[in-house]
Amino acid sequence: MPLASALLLFAACFGLTALLVQYALVLRHRRERAPTLPPGAPRPGISILKPLCGADDDLEANLEHFARLDYAGAYEVVLGVRDHRDSAFPVARAAVARWPHVFRLALQEGTPGLNPKVNQLVTLADHARYDVFVISDSNTRVGPGYLEEIAAGFADPTVGCVTHPVAGIGERTFGSLLDNLYLASSAAAGMIGAKRFANQDIVVGKSMALRREDVESLGGFFSVRDVLAEDYVIGQWVTRKLGRRVVVARTPVFNVSLGKSVGAFFQRYLRWSVIHRTAVTPPTYLAQSLLNPAPLAVFGAMLNPSPRTGVLALAVVVGKVLVDLAAFRALRPQPVPAWAPPAVLVKDVLLYVAWWHGLFFRTVEWRGTRLRVGAGTRLMARARASAVDTSLAPQDEWAAS
Structure with a gap:
């Protein structure tokens, strides 16, 4: 003993x-300045692919947050729902009506695999107008300069993916506090530590940016239709199959969790x-x-x-x-x-x-x-x-x- x-x-x-x-x-990671592009430099068009499934905590406010992003280039938010029965559908439709210059709505086409999020991403990618995809969960909010930092990352042709650490905000119940604590102290801190200490990539699908051409080179989102951790696997493929780098952004994205139970x-x-x-x-x-x-x-x-x-x-x-x-x-x-x-x-x-x-x-x-x-x-x-x-x-x- x-x-x-x-x-x-x-x-x-x-x-x-x-x-x-x-x-x-x-x-150290948080104190470093986020990379930026010079004023007037060309910015890529960005399509934010946002799969919805049910009415998340503060969903309307989360979507409104993405209607007013500070970005000098063109961007759009493509909202996806499985079908019109989804409780997120009327919220998405209202967002499109209120901000038609930003939001578009796409209903899922077919069920190619067992991962329901990827099933939506397949449809969303087909509807996207621009050549940089940003996968963003519906229960997230982002800080100033979110898209600017992504654009600056892709100015380096060796970069194949930009992902973000995730911190939780908004807890009103003990269960949501547990969730928000885990996301910051374990998931986000571990993601940063793994990258900086061992150069190991942990890509998180709460916020994951990829070039369209790279997604297509990997076989599209269809290639991970039966993978549970599609974000992690895509991050591994970016480096192993494409020979490109994964960048962990300096600024976290914020997962909104209000009323989760223990x-x-x-x-x-x-x-x-x-x-x-x-x-x-x-x-x-x-x-x-x-x-x-x-x-x-x-x-x-x-x-x-x-x-x-x-x-x-x-x-x-x-x-x-x-x-x-x-x-x-x-x-x-x-x-x-x-x-x-x-x-x-x-x-x-x-x-x-x-x-x-x-x-x-x-x-x-x-x-x-x-x-x-x-x-x-x-x-x-x-x-x-x-x-x-x-x-x-x-x-x-x-x-x-």
């Missing part, structure tokens, strides 16, 4: 050190654990557990209880809370709420359980259907369909987004 305790405590300390390094990289948060990250496990190698997935060091420290102290192990475990737990809150604050414009410290602890416990789930399970419950996920997050086969029509589930049910 003392040896097992020592190993767990050492792993926890190592993980906390890695998180501190990651946080330093986040600060149960909905947990179910979402059970699915994400399966995505992570099938997207990376087993050693990488095992190493990811080190980035949640608090449970390791607590178990280490429990195996060999003593004042020394107790103090060390407490130091790791407190350190993890502080570094998460610091990253949370660094990546979003809103202040950290007073109830965030206990939320970090709850989040880490639930994510630890989800990590173990991903270690042993390969199926996901996705919109009333059980699907098996294979290597590379490829969707294998439909095993069971629900008798309930869940085709109009909310956008959060895009498990790959």
